[in-house]
Amino acid sequence: MERGEALSGRVQVPPAPRGWSRTFGVLNPLKAVWWLFTNVRFALVLLVVLCSLSLLGVLLPQKPLAVRGDAMLEAGWLKMQEGKFGFLTRPLDEVQLFDIFHARWFGILLALTAVSTGAYVVSRLPGAWRAVTQPRKRVPDRFFETAPNRLEVAEALDTERLEEALRRARYRVERFDEAGSTHLFADRFAWGGLGTLFTHAAVIVFLLSAVVSKADAFSSPLFLAEGSTLPIFPVRDANQMQVELRDAKAQFAADGQALDYRSEISIYRRGEELKRCTSTVNSPCTFAGYKFYQSAYFGFGAEVQVRDLQTGNTIYRETLALAGTAKAPHVVIRDGAGTVLVDQTLVLTDQLNGKDFTYRGTLVRLPSGRLVSVGLQTADDGDERLAVLEPGQGDGLVQLSLAEGESGDSGGLQVSYQKAEALPYATVPDLPVPATDAGAGTPALQLSNVVYGTDKTSAGDATPAALPGGPTVLTLTGLAAQAVKLQPGESVRVGGYEYSFLGQREFAGITVKRDRSDYLVWAGAALILAGLMATFWVPRRRFWAKITATRTVMAGQAPAHARYTRELKRLARRAGSAPETLKDEH
Amino acid sequence: MTDNLQVSEPLEPGSGLSVGSRGVFRRIVLPILVIGVIAAAISWLESRGGDDVSPTGERYGPVELPAAVRTAGLDIGTEEGQLAPDFLLGSLDGGEVRLSTLRGQPVVLNFWATWCAPCRKELPQFVAAYDRHRNEGLVVLAVNMQEGKSIARDKAREFGMKFPVPIDVDGEVGDEYRLLGLPMTYFIDRAGVVRSVFSGPLQERRTDTDVRGAIEQSDLEQRIAQIVGAGPP
Numbered sequence: 001m002e003r004g005e006a007l008s009g010r011v012q013v014p015p016a017p018r019g020w021s022r023t024f025g026v027l028n029p030l031k032a033v034w035w036l037f038t039n040v041r042f043a044l045v046l047l048v049v050l051c052s053l054s055l056l057g058v059l060l061p062q063k064p065l066a067v068r069g070d071a072m073l074e075a076g077w078l079k080m081q082e083g084k085f086g087f088l089t090r091p092l093d094e095v096q097l098f099d100i101f102h103a104r105w106f107g108i109l110l111a112l113t114a115v116s117t118g119a120y121v122v123s124r125l126p127g128a129w130r131a132v133t134q135p136r137k138r139v140p141d142r143f144f145e146t147a148p149n150r151l152e153v154a155e156a157l158d159t160e161r162l163e164e165a166l167r168r169a170r171y172r173v174e175r176f177d178e179a180g181s182t183h184l185f186a187d188r189f190a191w192g193g194l195g196t197l198f199t200h201a202a203v204i205v206f207l208l209s210a211v212v213s214k215a216d217a218f219s220s221p222l223f224l225a226e227g228s229t230l231p232i233f234p235v236r237d238a239n240q241m242q243v244e245l246r247d248a249k250a251q252f253a254a255d256g257q258a259l260d261y262r263s264e265i266s267i268y269r270r271g272e273e274l275k276r277c278t279s280t281v282n283s284p285c286t287f288a289g290y291k292f293y294q295s296a297y298f299g300f301g302a303e304v305q306v307r308d309l310q311t312g313n314t315i316y317r318e319t320l321a322l323a324g325t326a327k328a329p330h331v332v333i334r335d336g337a338g339t340v341l342v343d344q345t346l347v348l349t350d351q352l353n354g355k356d357f358t359y360r361g362t363l364v365r366l367p368s369g370r371l372v373s374v375g376l377q378t379a380d381d382g383d384e385r386l387a388v389l390e391p392g393q394g395d396g397l398v399q400l401s402l403a404e405g406e407s408g409d410s411g412g413l414q415v416s417y418q419k420a421e422a423l424p425y426a427t428v429p430d431l432p433v434p435a436t437d438a439g440a441g442t443p444a445l446q447l448s449n450v451v452y453g454t455d456k457t458s459a460g461d462a463t464p465a466a467l468p469g470g471p472t473v474l475t476l477t478g479l480a481a482q483a484v485k486l487q488p489g490e491s492v493r494v495g496g497y498e499y500s501f502l503g504q505r506e507f508a509g510i511t512v513k514r515d516r517s518d519y520l521v522w523a524g525a526a527l528i529l530a531g532l533m534a535t536f537w538v539p540r541r542r543f544w545a546k547i548t549a550t551r552t553v554m555a556g557q558a559p560a561h562a563r564y565t566r567e568l569k570r571l572a573r574r575a576g577s578a579p580e581t582l583k584d585e586h
Numbered sequence: 587m588t589d590n591l592q593v594s595e596p597l598e599p600g601s602g603l604s605v606g607s608r609g610v611f612r613r614i615v616l617p618i619l620v621i622g623v624i625a626a627a628i629s630w631l632e633s634r635g636g637d638d639v640s641p642t643g644e645r646y647g648p649v650e651l652p653a654a655v656r657t658a659g660l661d662i663g664t665e666e667g668q669l670a671p672d673f674l675l676g677s678l679d680g681g682e683v684r685l686s687t688l689r690g691q692p693v694v695l696n697f698w699a700t701w702c703a704p705c706r707k708e709l710p711q712f713v714a715a716y717d718r719h720r721n722e723g724l725v726v727l728a729v730n731m732q733e734g735k736s737i738a739r740d741k742a743r744e745f746g747m748k749f750p751v752p753i754d755v756d757g758e759v760g761d762e763y764r765l766l767g768l769p770m771t772y773f774i775d776r777a778g779v780v781r782s783v784f785s786g787p788l789q790e791r792r793t794d795t796d797v798r799g800a801i802e803q804s805d806l807e808q809r810i811a812q813i814v815g816a817g818p819p
Contacts, residue, residue, distance in 0.1 A: 229701045229737065235768050236757045240732045244700065270755045271734010308710070311717075312747030315710040373752065430707060 001540050037119035046113045053109070057100035060092070074212070088295040114207035121200045122180035127284050129166070132193050137174055137185040139544050141553065149564040162545065165574035169567075171543060186543040195534025202528035209520035218290075218514040225301050225319035226505045229268070232290070242268040243292065248506035250297050261297040263328045263508040279510060289514050296509025298323070300424035300447055302474050303502035310496055316432050319505045322424035326446050329386050330421055331374055333366070334414040341366050341413075346420050347448050347475045348375050349483035356380050359387060362483075372413070376420075377401065386417040423448050432481060434495020443478035448502065456555065474501040536561065543571075552577070607648045638755055640674060640682055647758040649674045655686050655778060664763050666782060668776045670695070673759045675752035678735055678742055683727060686778070691723045692813035695772040697754075697765055699731045700741045703767040704787035709745045710787060711806055714747050722814045723776075725749065731768060732757045775813040783807050 036042055061081060067073040082089045082096070084558040096103035159175070159182050166173045170230035224231045224245035232241045247264040250346040260280070267275040267287050277292075279286035284291040297550055298321060306316035326348065333342040342364055350373070352359040361375020377387040388400040388410045400410035413563035424447040449472050476484040479494045486492060493499075541558040554572065558564040638646040651662055651672040652727040662669045670693075686695070696712060698705035709728070716726045726749040730738040735753055742751050754760050763772065766785050773782045788806045 055717070176758070229733075231701055231732070234761045235699075235731055236765050238757060238761075240757060242737075268734070268737065270732070271737060271753065273736075311713075311746060313710065313713055314744045316707070317744065467770065 016374060031566075034119065034123075037116045037288045038123040041122065042353045043113070043116045043120060046109065046116055050109055050113060053100055053106060056097065060097055060100070062101070063099045068102070082229035088492065099185070110207060110210070114204055114211075115323040117200055117203045117207070117335055121197055121204065123195065126535075128194060128197055132190050135185070135187055135190065135542060138176065141542070141546070144553035144555050147557070149558065149568060149580065150553070151565065151568040151572060152556040153552040153554070153572050153577045155551065155577065156547055156549055157545075157572065157577055159547055162547070162571065165571050168574070169571065171541075174483060175284040180548060182547045184543070184547070185543040186545075187497055188543075189534075189538040190540060192534045192538040192540040195531045195538075196361070198527045198531030200532065202531060205520050205524035205527060207523060209517035212514055213517035214514055216514075218512075220512045221295065222510045222512065223298075223507060224510060225321070225507050227303070227562060228319060240269070241288070241290075244268065244327055244514065245508050245510070248297060248508040250506070251537060261294050261508070263294050265292060265510065267292070284513075291513050293511045293513065294508060295511040296507075298507040298509075299503035301452060301507050302445055302447060303505050304428075304431070304445070305500040305502055306473075307498040307500070308496065309493065309498055313496075316430075319430060319503075319507075320445060321507055322426040322445055322447055324425040324427075325422035326425035327360075327374060327376055327384075327422045328446075329374070329421045330418040331386065332418060333364070333372075333374075334416075336412050336415070343387070345423070345448060346374055347423060347446050347483075347485075348473060349446075349477050350375070359389075361387070361389070366413075372410070373417075384414075384420075388413075388415055402407065403477075424450060431438070431478075432497060434497050441478040443476060446475040446477075447504065448473045464531070535559070541567070543568075638676060640676070644674060646675050647673060647754075647756060648762040649684070652686055656688050657777065657779075661778065662784065663778060666774065666780055668780055669778050670772060670780050671762050673752075673762065675729065675754055675759060678730075678739055678751040678753065681750070683750050684775075688725050689706070689778050690776050690778055691725050692719075692810070693772075693774040694724065694726045694810065694813075695774055696726065696728045696764075697731055697760055697768055697770045698728055699733055699768055700737055701733075702768040706741070708746075708769055708787045709741075709747065711804070713746050713748075715806055715810055719810060719814060724810065724814055727752060729754050729759060731760050731765075758817075771809075773809045773813045781813050784809065816818070 003004050038120050061084075063074065063077060078089055078093055078098075085092060092098060096105070100106055108212055138462065144152075162184065163173050163175065166184070166186045167382040169188065171188045172190070173184060173186045176183040176185070220232050222232070222243060224230050224243065226245050226248055229242045229244040232243065233239065241441045244266040246266055248264045249260075249264075251259040251261075253259050262278055262280045265285060266273050266280055267277075267285075269288075275285070275287045277287075279285040279292045279294045286292070300322045301319050302322060303319045304316070305314055307313065308315045328345045328347055330345045331342060332340060334340055345366065346362050348360040349362050350360070352361070357377050359375055359377045361373045364372050364374050366372065371391055373389040373391065375387055376384055376387075378384045386400075386402040386404075387408075388397050388402075390411055400408050402408055402415065402417040404417055404420055407414060409415075427442050427444045429442055433443060449470055458571055471487050474486045476486070476499065479499065483500065484492050485496065486499070488501055488503040491498050491500040501518045539559045541556060541562060541564060543554065543556045545552060545554045552572070554568050556564045556568055558567075570572060629648050638698065640646060649672050651669065656662075657669060660667075660669045662671055664671065665818075670685060672684065674682060675682045685695075694712065694715070696708075700706070712726050712728065716724060728742075728747060728749065729752045731754055733753070734755060736752060738753060741747075752759075769787055771784045771788065772780055772783075775781050784805070788804065799808070
């Protein structure tokens, strides 16, 4: 192709690089910079360097997000790397090779690549445009002897038939008659010549999208309880919006695997509910350019209300996440005849600290009225066993001590320690406590008989704690000497306060995102597809022919994959040439 | 691909990039930029400006402090010792609140929202403080930030907030008061002067002593005493 161009005696576009020294010879720094950025070799060097550094960024460990920006954590992380990189750790860190993709120089390289690609496209655009709209229609005779795709026919082809053949092949044809010869110029898929520009423009758009994403992208993770609201932006933002979690839903498989999380949310702005929608992990709710994704789920929440009985006012109403766990033994107690007296997971509410052990237990009243204390005794060495104590049997001495899965007799009772379970648990230091009952300890909550989901949400059926023991029970300790147990909707008065368990609630993580670079990525993808399709599916073909009385010469330009010489032969045959007259010269 | 580009038609000397790109910039890029900037400005102004107005047509938000209630030598601002900026807001009960009309009364100006957990825990203290000091002329203004009446009403009723709850729908008053976050409370004396500013939840009741005694010693009580005790202008 270049050879053909050279023969045509034309100037290349752009002009061959004039060279650094020559550019500086005319003392035009702007021109020098322009030359540099439009230089293909410079762009290639940039790309090679970028690719190499990116590869390095994959091979070398990079500072985790949680570590970045925290001097202490970074120092600790680097200390760990010294085992692998030794004395090189510090120098590698100095040049930011442990944080390549956030290094300023990497950003500069990216910017240079974008500018270089942009300058390249801009510099080639006028020439490429002219090549499409004002193609060269006449070529010198030498071009027919040296063009990469050429064909000589040892006879004068019928010009009209050749024109017709070209038109049938969807060429745009022009004819020039001269004394003793006729010239034809034909052009097909002229716009295909812009395909490469499209591809280059796509690179710029992709880089631009990265810049837009970095500068403009917004992400705000929210963690909401059912019935609660959270703002999206910092307070005072004029475009403030709030998200209300109306209902969180979760579905689980029989083995406890999560199948689906979804949330019903409402979006408010300026006090008005503007949208109500369902948000899932893969199908976010969209509003005002923001996407609301479900990003997390938590099923163990309790809505608790405290009222001051003197004023009637609510002084505390929160939905508390019981994110901790408290051990709870599942115990079966039978009488001497084998009748089951107790079969349940016991919520441990009382604590006893001994000299070399800790005991957490609860009083169990048997149908006969007999009281036993059952709990977990943890020795100083960490060994934990089920202990059964019987009040009045001598200073709280342990009657029976069992490991998980063991059974034993205690005062005529057959006690079986089935297994240790874990109940949702949380301490609530700010829960209002009646002053008269001060000293009962830090208020704590435990949820038993819990299931994933509430009456208005999914009904999980695979949670081990979902026992047929009735509705969810909230056990509050720290309010009074005795633990308080409440079912949903129940209240209890302690001191001057009324404590209510309004029900089990779920939480959902909702991530609000906006990334306007999405549109640019789509535009870039469309450009690159259009460019590649134009280049490979509709490659531009230019055809020149000179017909004299004794022979016809044809030459053409097209990308190599178009196999243009074969097309020239086909055109010649359609124009009426005999096969023996064709002289394939290439 | 690159070759394909380079094999194009000859350029006329001096043609191409400089003249062409300048023309394109002037004719296409520049007008688009100008239109874009104007559209963005209009959009911003539209989103910024609220349409909440009082029955008299006055727009809710920060307003000019009337000359009659200004004090010579005192600047208007939110720092301690400055005259509190005036505002006009619609309130939950359907009425209006203009801060400057409360001159002569001590004012606890609290900014809150229902989503703000520390605010929720702090509100009962304001309710109790209001009950204790209302006879001394104390006014509590619990300005709800950007939530609207429907959301704030339930909480106000539940917590027994008998004092005015103005709604700063656009957040402009919060902006004027330079809120750092929620809750934030300004203690304004009878002369309209900001006596103290508290960012974050005020000290909560202690559980290890008599409740009444704890409140009397609390930060809130001390600050209220400061503004209630200050004489009228």
